[in-house]
Every structure is written in structure tokens, then in C-alpha cells.
Amino acid sequence: MTLQAAQKTSADSAKALYGGKGTRRITVHDIAAAKERGEKWPMLTAYDAMTASVFDEAGIPVLLVGDSMGNCHLGYETTVPVTMDEMTLLSAAVVRGTRRALVVGDLPFGSYQEGPVQALRNATRLIKDAGVGAVKLEGGERSHAQTELLVKAGIPVMSHLGLTPQSVNTMGYRVQGRSDEAAHQLLRDAKAAQDAGAFAVVLELVPAELAAEVTRSLHIPTVGIGAGPDTDAQVLVWTDMAGLTGGRVPRFTKQYANLRETLGDAAKAFAGDVVGGAFPQEEHTFH
Ligand SMILES: Nc1nc(=O)c2c([nH]1)NC[C@@H]1CN(c3ccc(C(=O)N[C@@H](CCC(=O)O)C(=O)O)cc3)CN21
Ligand SMILES: CC(C)C(=O)C(=O)O
Numbered sequence: 605m606t607l608q609a610a611q612k613t614s615a616d617s618a619k620a621l622y623g624g625k626g627t628r629r630i631t632v633h634d635i636a637a638a639k640e641r642g643e644k645w646p647m648l649t650a651y652d653a654m655t656a657s658v659f660d661e662a663g664i665p666v667l668l669v670g671d672s673m674g675n676c677h678l679g680y681e682t683t684v685p686v687t688m689d690e691m692t693l694l695s696a697a698v699v700r701g702t703r704r705a706l707v708v709g710d711l712p713f714g715s716y717q718e719g720p721v722q723a724l725r726n727a728t729r730l731i732k733d734a735g736v737g738a739v740k741l742e743g744g745e746r747s748h749a750q751t752e753l754l755v756k757a758g759i760p761v762m763s764h765l766g767l768t769p770q771s772v773n774t775m776g777y778r779v780q781g782r783s784d785e786a787a788h789q790l791l792r793d794a795k796a797a798q799d800a801g802a803f804a805v806v807l808e809l810v811p812a813e814l815a816a817e818v819t820r821s822l823h824i825p826t827v828g829i830g831a832g833p834d835t836d837a838q839v840l841v842w843t844d845m846a847g848l849t850g851g852r853v854p855r856f857t858k859q860y861a862n863l864r865e866t867l868g869d870a871a872k873a874f875a876g877d878v879v880g881g882a883f884p885q886e887e888h889t890f891h
């Protein structure tokens with residue numbers, strides 16, 4: 605498929621999710637309706653207002669302010685150091701840059717593990733101070749009480765299972781759910797998330813067959829990343845998808861542009877013009 609055709613397909617599917625209107629923000633009800641209609645939808649991460657506005661105008665219906673901002677935006681090695689202050693600041697920027705997308709904010713490591721009350725306090729901050737429409741947290745059974753309290757309080761929750769990067773220090777970055785026991789645990793986690801009231805479940809780095817089984821067993825949508833073709837939605841980290849991430853990227857990523865090269869070339873051209881005296885010219889100059 606050509607990129608243009610791919611873009612058209614993406615815009616069309618987003619339009620379907622918008623119910624053909626596209627004049628208001630997507631809600632979790634639109635997400636539920638898309639699952640009933642069997643529609644697939646795209647999700648991207650975003651960490652700033654300008655990039656978010658590009659994705660919003662491109663028709664991406666759901667934007668995740670991921671704690672992947674830790675490595676993709678803030679220069680940390682992992683997502684583990686990301687704080688509530690950082691999440692709140694960048695989530696607010698993404699909300700300001702968008703008009704139609706449902707903005708989901710990740711709850712960072714240490715902001716909900718103490719228990720439901722801590723989770724509610726921090727999720728409330730993202731809802732009130734940043735203006736996000738939903739939050740995401742890692743863990744199914746282990747985060748059941750947190751999810752339940754947030755949903756009771758009126759905060760939509762997206763759950764995140766499989767590879768949960770906030771646990772990198774215990775699990776590493778390996779494919780999850782390969783053994784029978786691990787597959788059964790993933791199914792239990794997915795059910796726990798659904799029972800607690802989650803509106804969607806991210807499945808990261810799990811075998812495609814298992815992701816398909818989880819997708820069939822739930823009435824809420826699954827959002828895959830490295831989980832094969834049979835989830836209801838797909839999410840990618842935007843800097844990976846656009847070719848801006850430096851160094852190694854996960855094998856499940858597809859690169860749709862090469863922003864690293866494009867930006868580098870622009871910077872080199874500017875530098876050359878300054879050194880060679882070709883910039884600024886008369887049209888850039890005031891008298
Ligand atoms: N830039 C970026 N992209 C991501 O997708 C991402 C982040 N950052 N940060 C948070 C988490 C961490 N993620 C990761 C990190 C590493 C692998 C990785 O190295 N995967 C191996 C597969 C390992 C196996 O076969 O078991 C790979 O080769 O892709 C995967 C997901 C996904 N998330
Ligand atoms: C990879 C997605 C699901 C995520 O949690 C993030 O970007 O932080």
C-alpha cells in the first residue's frame with residue numbers, strides 16, 4: 605500500500621470512530637461502539653502540543669501521553685524515573701494541542717503501586733490539572749483494586765498487560781506469555797482488568813495467537829503493540845513510527861518516515877548557510 609493510501613485508510617477508520625462528525629472529542633463510549641462494529645483503530649503516543657496537533661489533524665482518534673516520554677523525550681534510560689510532575693506538564697500540552705482525540709495519560713511508576721487511594725490522587729491530578737480523558741496503568745490482577753476505585757470515581761482506565769516496562773528491573777524486555785502458565789496468567793489479568801471496569805487493554809509484546817485469544821475473550825477492546833494483527837487497535841511510540849528515535853528500536857515497530865535524517869539534513873543546511881554567509885538574505889532582513 606502507498607503511504608497516501610495508508611493515510612486515507614487511517615483517516616477513514618478514524619472517521620468511522622467519530623461517527624462521521626469529528627467535531628467533538630472522542631469518548632470511551634465511541635471506543636466501545638467501535639468494538640461492537642468490529643472496527644480497528646490506531647493510537648499513537650504524543651509528548652508535546654505541536655506533534656499532538658499533527659496527529660489530531662491526521663485523524664488519530666486516541667493519543668497516549670506515554671511514560672515512554674522517559675526515554676523518548678526526557679533522555680532517561682527507561683520509563684522508571686518519570687514523575688507525576690513531568691506527566692502532568694506534558695499531558696496538559698498534548699490536551700492543549702488537540703481538539704478531537706481522546707487523550708490518555710500514563711500513570712508513571714510509583715504513582716499507583718502503593719494502593720487505590722494513591723492511584724486516585726494521582727489520576728485525579730491528570731484529569732483535573734492536565735485535562736486528560738482517561739488514564740492508563742500497568743497490571744491486571746495486581747492493579748485490580750486501583751482500577752476499580754478509579755472507575756468508581758468516574759475516571760476511565762486503560763489497562764496495560766504483557767510486557768509492562770515499569771517492571772523492567774524484574775522482567776526485562778522479553779516476549780511475555782510464552783509458557784502455558786504465563787498465558788493463563790495473561791488471560792486472568794485481562795479478565796481482572798475488564799471486571800474492574802477498564803475500557804480497553806494494551807497487550808505489549810505477547811505472541812499473536814495469545815493476543816487473539818485474549819481479544820476474543822473480552823468485550824472491551826485490546827490495543828496491541830508487538831501483539832500481532834488480531835487486536836482491536838494498534839499503538840506505536842510516535843518517535844519509532846516516524847524514524848526519530850536514535851539507536852535500536854523494538855522489532856515490532858514499523859517506520860513510516862525518517863525524521864531523524866530529515867531534521868539532521870535541515871540542521872546541516874542551516875549550519876552551512878550561516879557559515880557560508882548564505883543566510884540571512886534580504887527577504888529575512890529588516891531596515
Ligand atoms: N522508543 C520506545 N519504543 C517503545 O516501544 C517503548 C519505549 N520506547 N519505552 C517503553 C517501552 C519499552 N518497550 C520495549 C523495549 C524493548 C523491547 C525489545 O528489546 N524487544 C526485543 C524482543 C525481545 C524478545 O524477543 O523477547 C526486540 O528485538 O524487539 C521491546 C519493547 C516498549 N516501549
Ligand atoms: C507503549 C505504550 C503502550 C506505552 O505505555 C508508552 O508509550 O508509555
Ligand SMILES: [Mg+2]
Pocket residue numbers: 670671672683710
Ligand atoms: Mg507506558
